[in-house]
Structures are given as structure tokens and as C-alpha cells.
Amino acid sequence: MAYRALKGTKDVLPGEAHLWHHLEDTMRAVTARYGFREIRTPVIEQTELFLRGVGDTTDIVQKEMYTFLDKGGRSITLKPEGTGGAVRAFTEHALFNEPLPIKMYYLYCPVFRYERPQAGRLREHHQFGVEIFGSPSAYTDAEAISLALTVLREVGIDDLSVNINSIGCEKCRPAYNQTLKDYFAPHLQEMCALCRDRYERNPLRLLDCKEERCHAIAKDAPRMIDHLCPECSEHFSALQESLAALNIPYAIDSGIVRGLDYYTKTVFEIISNRIGAQGTVCGGGRYDRLVETVGGPSMPGIGFGMGMERLMILLESYGKLPQETGRCDAFCIAMGDGKESLQLADDLRRAGIRADFDPLVRSMKAQMRYAEKLGARLVVIQGDEERQKGVVIVRNMSTREQTEVGRAGLVDRVLEMLKGGETNG
Ligand code: ATP
Ligand code: MG
Numbered sequence: 001m002a003y004r005a006l007k008g009t010k011d012v013l014p015g016e017a018h019l020w021h022h023l024e025d026t027m028r029a030v031t032a033r034y035g036f037r038e039i040r041t042p043v044i045e046q047t048e049l050f051l052r053g054v055g056d057t058t059d060i061v062q063k064e065m066y067t068f069l070d071k072g073g074r075s076i077t078l079k080p081e082g083t084g085g086a087v088r089a090f091t092e093h094a095l096f097n098e099p100l101p102i103k104m105y106y107l108y109c110p111v112f113r114y115e116r117p118q119a120g121r122l123r124e125h126h127q128f129g130v131e132i133f134g135s136p137s138a139y140t141d142a143e144a145i146s147l148a149l150t151v152l153r154e155v156g157i158d159d160l161s162v163n164i165n166s167i168g169c170e171k172c173r174p175a176y177n178q179t180l181k182d183y184f185a186p187h188l189q190e191m192c193a194l195c196r197d198r199y200e201r202n203p204l205r206l207l208d209c210k211e212e213r214c215h216a217i218a219k220d221a222p223r224m225i226d227h228l229c230p231e232c233s234e235h236f237s238a239l240q241e242s243l244a245a246l247n248i249p250y251a252i253d254s255g256i257v258r259g260l261d262y263y264t265k266t267v268f269e270i271i272s273n274r275i276g277a278q279g280t281v282c283g284g285g286r287y288d289r290l291v292e293t294v295g296g297p298s299m300p301g302i303g304f305g306m307g308m309e310r311l312m313i314l315l316e317s318y319g320k321l322p323q324e325t326g327r328c329d330a331f332c333i334a335m336g337d338g339k340e341s342l343q344l345a346d347d348l349r350r351a352g353i354r355a356d357f358d359p360l361v362r363s364m365k366a367q368m369r370y371a372e373k374l375g376a377r378l379v380v381i382q383g384d385e386e387r388q389k390g391v392v393i394v395r396n397m398s399t400r401e402q403t404e405v406g407r408a409g410l411v412d413r414v415l416e417m418l419k420g421g422e423t424n425g
Contacts, residue, residue, distance in 0.1 A: 008115065008123025010309070018324045019315075023155055023308060024107055027128050030151045031105040034143065036130055039104040041085030047075040053084045053294055055261020057202040064113040078112035081260065082129045082305050083287070084294075090133055091296030100134030108308065120278030120310050129284075131303035133291065138235050141266045141286060142242035144302055148270055148282050149248060155311065156320035157272070160281065162243075163253035164268045165225065166236040167204060170289065172229035177203045179222050187217045204257045223254035235265050258283060262290040266302065274317050281314060282306040326375020330394075330414050332357040333367050333381045340382055344392070344410070348380075351411045353418065372397070378414060382407075 005011055012020055031038075047067050054061050066078040079085060086104060089095070095102055109127045117123060130147060132140050145162060152160060168176060180203040188196055191206075191214045198205040207218050228236060243250050258267045267285035284304025291299040315321050330348050334341035334357055341357035348355035356374060358367045371379050381393040392410055394417065395402045405413045 008117035019321055022322045026154045027107055027151055030154060034147050036103040036105045039086055039106055041089050043079055043110055044076050045085055047077040049084050049088055050077055050080055053262055053290060058259050058261055060259055064115060066112045080113055081111060082106055082109045082127050083131060083303055086131045087290055087294055091291060091294055096297055096299055102133045105130040120313055122309060126308040127305040128308055129303055129305040131301060133299055133301045136300040138238035139242050141239050141302055142246055144304055145268060146246050148304055156315060157318060160270050160272050162248060162250040162270055163256055164250050165254055165256040166228055166232055166265050167224050167257055167263055167267055168228050168232045169264045172227060172232055176224050176227040183221050207255050208257050225254055232265055239266055258285055262287040264288045272314050275313055281310050328356045328374035328376040329354040329418055330378040330380055331371035331376035333379060334358045334361040335383050344380055347411055348414060353414060
């Protein structure tokens with residue numbers, strides 16, 4: 001029986017891990033600069049959290065969640081997005097008592113959605129994301145967008161489009177929903193079954209149907225941004241002014257409504273035109289009522305999620321995937337029974353040097369080949385003769401020069417050679 005990874009899931013193999021580290025290191029560095037700290041929440045939550053939070057009229061809740069009963073008969077769901085868990089933790093641990101705003105990020109957060117797998121669309125994918133609690137200011141929206149762009153720029157991509165929209169609040173949206181229904185009513189018969197259902201349950205979602213015939217009708221629909229209440233309208237202007245102040249080019253796309261019900265006011269997407277239909281790398285928005293919805297105090301929030309796998313595909317299309325660097329600085333050739341090389345490598349490792357040896361004690365030629373494969377900069381050799389003299393030979397793999405070093409001084413000498421740039425690294 002040969003097992004395969006489940007459809008829509010992916011392994012990260014050792015030869016690919018450096019690519020993920022490149023993204024993660026950049027994300028940690030940038031978020032630190034913006035004053036964010038990390039949050040990690042469980043992969044499983046009570047299903048109810050997502051029904052209430054994400055919203056039970058969304059595609060995610062209706063079609064995509066991995067939900068099951070555990071042995072105690074409780075309904076459990078694998079995270080279908082990152083915000084729910086963060087908001088639950090924020091509320092449960094009363095983090096709102098800390099100085100506001102509170103800024104947190106999550107990295108390599110597994111997200112599960114039962115989707116039709118294709119390039120850039122997995123059933124388990126991973127998100128980097130941030131959540132900011134306690135600031136209603138549009139400066140915060142701009143800060144989040146700026147952070148996302150900085151991450152993308154620093155991993156190597158700087159020609160993405162930022163699309164923004166406002167979907168209003170509980171004050172202005174009900175009237176707009178009615179305006180939308182009035183607009184769509186005469187067209188309903190031409191629209192897909194899903195849209196006819198959305199018409200009753202969540203008319204805003206009529207705007208982002210992917211079906212061509214629905215899209216054609218939706219594109220001339222009245223825009224939320226023309227029906228915002230004064231507060232939302234002012235907020236949307238302030239966002240645009242803030243983005244302009246940060247020299248961030250953006251476009252207004254009144255079709256962005258996002259797949260989660262919890263958004264209010266600002267919604268945004270960062271997209272690439274290079275990777276086709278799955279071009280959205282980052283999506284986010286403001287959720288001023290969400291904390292309250294899951295049982296916390298009234299507390300504004302905003303966040304985004306960035307798909308790590310999509311980002312990887314994008315980097316590849318730009319030819320910006322970093323090369324794997326050598327993973328060994330000093331390789332200790334095993335001679336005789338090989339125990340000496342085990343000890344040599346151990347001494348070097350304790351001194352902080354990336355050292356390795358051959359536990360299989362293969363032929364000298366095979367070991368040299370292996371050392372080269374590992375990218376070893378130095379090779380340490382101690383044959384019988386050297387052992388008797390109390391020395392070891394250190395060979396520089398790029399210059400092929402060999403030096404004899406006293407066994408006791410080996411660690412210091414290797415450190416010196418690695419630091420002194422005597423080897424190419
Ligand atoms: P889409 O419209 O492409 O389905 P979405 O609106 O469902 O995206 P979000 O819920 O905003 O996506 O998730 C944030 C990001 O996570 C997306 O911008 C995307 O980069 C990534 N993402 C979402 N779903 C998947 C998936 N099934 N496979 C891989 N990445 C995904
Ligand atoms: Mg989706």
C-alpha cells in the first residue's frame with residue numbers, strides 16, 4: 001500500500017524548507033518593526049465560533065468547513081481562517097485590558113477549506129496574517145496595508161495592486177442591501193441558483209459571484225461607497241488620504257465584498273495579475289463588531305490574511321525563489337572505525353559550527369563527494385599518521401589548500417578560517 005498526501009494538501013520537503021524560512025524570517029522581521037507580537041491558537045475550535053464569526057451565509061461556512069463530532073459529541077471545526085481563533089483568544093484572555101491598540105500576527109497558520117483543488121487553491125493552506133484590536137482610526141487600516149506591502153516587497157515582489165472598498169456598517173448597510181435588492185430583482189431569473197439564494201440571505205455577496213452572467217449584471221449595480229453613512233464615508237476618505245500620505249497607489253474596487261461576514265467599513269485585497277484567477281495574495285478588512293459578536297466588549301479590529309502558498313507561486317513566477325545555501329561548514333572525514341570523526345564533529349558543533357561526518361564510514365572518495373553535496377567549506381581529515389602526531393588536516397574546499405593544525409587548536413582554527421573568509425560561503 002503506497003500512501004499519498006490527501007488531495008489538496010502539500011508537504012514541505014527538507015529541500016524546500018529554506019523557501020518557507022525566507023518568507024517567515026521576513027514576516028517576523030517586518031512585523032517586529034511595526035510593533036507586532038505573535039499569537040498561536042489551536043487548529044481546532046468550537047464550530048459555533050465560525051458560524052457566529054465568519055457568518056453562516058458565507059461559502060466558507062456553507063460549503064468549505066472541515067467539521068466533525070469529537071468522541072464527546074461536540075462539534076469541532078478545523079480553522080477555516082485565522083481571525084476567529086485570534087478574536088476568541090483575545091476575548092477569552094481579556095487582552096483588551098492591555099494598552100491599546102494590540103497588534104498581533106500569526107505565521108504559517110494552517111487553514112482548512114474543502115475547495116476544488118487547483119494551482120493556488122488547496123484544502124490545507126497556510127496564512128500569515130495580522131490582527132489589530134482597539135483602533136477605529138483609518139491610520140490603522142493604512143498601517144496594515146503598508147505592513148502587507150512591506151512584507152511583499154522585502155520577499156521580492158513590488159508590483160502588486162492594492163484594491164480597496166468600503167462595505168459600510170450596520171447603520172448604512174441595511175438600506176444599501178435594499179437598494180441592491182431593488183437593482184437585482186428584475187435580473188434574478190437570469191442569475192445562478194447561488195445568487196438567487198444570496199439575494200435573500202446576503203445581497204452584498206451578489207457583487208462577487210464568479211459566474212460570468214452574474215458578474216455582467218453585478219458590474220453596474222449601485223456601489224456601497226455611494227451609500228455610506230457620514231461616519232463610514234469620512235473613514236473611507238481618511239483611508240485614502242492615509243494611503244496617499246504613505247505613497248501607496250491603490251484602486252477602488254466596489255466589487256470587493258470578501259468572503260467573510262464580519263467585515264465593516266474597509267475591505268481590501270492585494271492582487272497580482274501574473275498568476276491568473278488565483279491572483280489574490282492578501283485579503284483583509286475591518287471588523288468593528290466581531291469581538292462583540294463572539295462575546296467580548298465593543299472593540300474595533302482590522303486584519304488581513306496572506307496565503308503563503310500563493311506567495312510562493314508568485315515568487316517562483318518572478319524567479320525570486322532563493323537558492324538553498326550549503327548546510328555544512330566543516331565536514332569531518334571518518335577513518336578507521338569512524339569514532340574520531342564523530343568526536344571531531346561534536347567538538348565543532350559545540351562551538352557553534354555547522355559540522356557533519358559520515359556515520360557509514362564510506363570510502364574517502366564517497367565522503368568527499370558527500371561533503372561537496374552538503375556544501376562543506378572545510379573538510380577535516382585525521383588519518384592514523386595525523387592521530388599519532390596529534391594533528392588534523394583542514395582542507396579548504398574552494399582553494400584546495402591544506403593546513404596541518406594541532407588537534408587541541410582545531411576548533412579555534414576552524415572558527416578563524418570560517419570567519420576570516422578564507423573559504424567562500
Ligand atoms: P479566494 O477569493 O481566492 O477564494 P478568499 O477570499 O477565500 O480567496 P481569504 O479568506 O481572504 O481568501 O484568505 C486570505 C488569503 O489566503 C487569500 O488571499 C489567498 O492568498 C489565501 N487562500 C485562500 N484560500 C486559499 C486556498 N484554498 N488555497 C491557497 N490559498 C488560499
Ligand atoms: Mg475562497
